[in-house]
Amino acid sequence: MMKNLRKARLYVLPILFVMGIFSCSKDKGGAGTPDVIKKDGASDTLTTLFRNAYRVYEMQRNTKGIYRDSKLFSGTDYHPSSVANIGIGLISLCVADRMKWITDGSGQAITTLRTLLRHDPGFKLDVNTAGFPRHFVNMETGSQEWGSEYSTVDAAIMVSGALFCKNYFSGNTTIAGLADSLYQSIDWSKAIADPATGKLYLTLDGQGKGIGTTSVYNEYMLLAHLAYKSENGKGGPATNLWTNFYANTANLPKSNYAGNEVLTDYPGSFLSDFIPQFCYYLCKPYSANPAYMGYMKSSMLADKKWWGTISGTAVYEWGLGAGSDPSGYHANRIQDNDGKVVSPHIIGGFIPVEATVKNDLINMYKANKGIYTLPGTAYQILWRYSVKDPAWRANEVQGIDYSTMLFGLASLPEYCGTTFFSTNNDYKFPVYSFVSIK
Template structure:
């Protein structure tokens, strides 16, 4: 297995480096435990879409994408020793997703080509009103990417230990291979991808809604091409990937001020979780120095945008999740879900989860700049949260970083965990380069 190992050149003093390493390890531990103890339903193995950070009761809705990140959290939890029964828990999750469970009444329906719905009840698998016939390609891809990472990790560990391949790894492979990935391709010439299908059997696409490079939907052709490679049947999906997505330097690179950034042909640069998900979940991107160069440029542009708005030094991160909306008198008007990107962040919300998501840049550059920024913010209490005795950093307002939002969304929070994992000696950047599909 090909590994890319990078030697870190520590630029801070040894004491500082030790403190930053300890900070990263402790925060990663709590992030993994948040997924395991707060997002996860032990009976069905599914993960909640979000949890409340106040005293109100949360929703029982699970997100299929959150379950994908939950599977990755189990792999990281196993690698770091945080979750000793990760294999058993992964088996529970995957059996319920594949309809192989016989200990609960949980059941999720899938479309004829294997696509899952975005949301369902974490206890039963029932879907909320309004989404009964709607199947999501990107959320299925995130689930499957998480399953692939978990499965490849477990197989590698079994080979190292000369032990049988765990059942959870076999179930993960079964899930990934149960999806007809090529059906997500909408137009091979334009490089467009279906966002959703309607109807379990007919799989009717939307008439006018599709996506083209570049956004998080790049994960779909990545999965499809890898699927064809594994089945030794390289065809339309492989050609589609190489024609529209595989060459990073040929992807749209709009100009934003003094930066050339990976984005859309329209000139818009998507929220930065888009680039981070593609990096962590698609092995071809994780191993590509050109994609890492784009993350490096995005990090600079992100930080500069916040500096230009007068943010506290070291506070930045253009992502998605809960945010605080202020009125014209700078009083809190409401809390809502928001997506921030360059040029579109009206409430000036910063995201330490996005900051952490850029840690692979520092890892490869041999610096600890982002960790130092996060630790400095932590020490002042900015963007700092505690829930059920677990501590973490989450979205906050540049106007007052001590104010807290009311909800924690699993999929948006995941880059906090993924990024910190790359800085951990038992995980590292090579974890994603080796195990992502």
């Protein structure tokens, strides 16, 4: 994730499965999943796209349990870790464990959490005095990379992944203790800029002083929620901000496109669709609120309506998300997608509000659009492509952005189920007390 998200190993199955001798129906998408997509089987297509979506995170993980920001499709990986993608990687372990793709999910989660909390002597996560980590850190040492900032929302996504693991591996007291420690290692109050206007700090300096602000509504809902819960029900600036804005959708700014009212940060403008999706998958107050869910569906309908104005596109070609772009890295949105880049992961991310969009992914694959092969394998995924410039190809797949493909497919009833996220994102918060790991 770039600032505010809007700027911006291999697991080899036994050869019998690769040859497709065993049907995916034997295991409901688990160990019997075929690896090479059969174009004559819609269920096989989805099952294999789902399985291969997890492989993206397997290939981004190192032995310390740290996840790389992006995976190159060819060449030597050079991207550092994104702390937000570490949170996504933790959730991917829960998905893989539920699907029986791995047998050591809890152990892998413990490795990641211990590394973040400096139990690995070779890894010292760079955090400021308030506990907020750098956006990008070295895969092996935890030190700052790319001159990155101490990021508030990336910290929130990292910790959300830990709390998700705590819920999913509910009987594991080691994971619970580590997740609680990670949550309490950050002074969330430092992210609050102005409860009266809903402003949160984008970044902090080394001493925890805020730099730059963002206005509601956006993915910083995740940050606002963690800060709100850190006040232990006693009230304070974060509680006031939450009550004034995120607790009631009537208090949030809105825009309208083709008859579809959507939430936004500024009336008349539009947001990239990863925002409602991140809020759905990672924040219980969003996924449990029918009003928020209505706006999520409106975002999907507005997205499809906008794509309907683009000549030469098929009905399955839509999705306004973030990731690799002909211009570099970009978070596309209504009226801001010069490259006419289709985001399959956004289509997948909307499955919880409209399961039939899975057919658009199937039809996209059948039409040979947006297909990429993970390096050194025959494993195929759907990723961003340009309708305007069909010759353009993405160089890499960003883990944070691709997450909604994995999550959306996981939400199908034949896989992890429709309540998988709305159950596990109902975080069990400890009585909060800031304890620095520095």
